[in-house]
Amino acid sequence: MARIDAEERQAVYLFNQRYVENAKKPKMKKIFDRAKLERSVRNIFEPSKDERKSERRRLYDRVRKAFS
Secondary structure (H helix, E strand, C coil), rough: CCHHHHHHHHHHHHHHHHHHHCCCCCHHHCCCCCHHHHHHHHHHCCCCCHHHHEEEHHHHHHHHHHHC
16 A cells, blocks of 8 residues: 555656646646645534535524514
């Protein structure tokens, strides 16, 4: 498994190097997007937004039933 991981890292490195060498105006965000990585880590540890939206939707429906 360690060898596979090392080869994958090497492939990503080479792909990024090729992109930087061939792009007219390489963008760092295409190579390393810190905000995207932080967001993915945050989503792992926080409850999903879908659950919060559905909870809010249920509350809205209860209030609507009470006042209709």
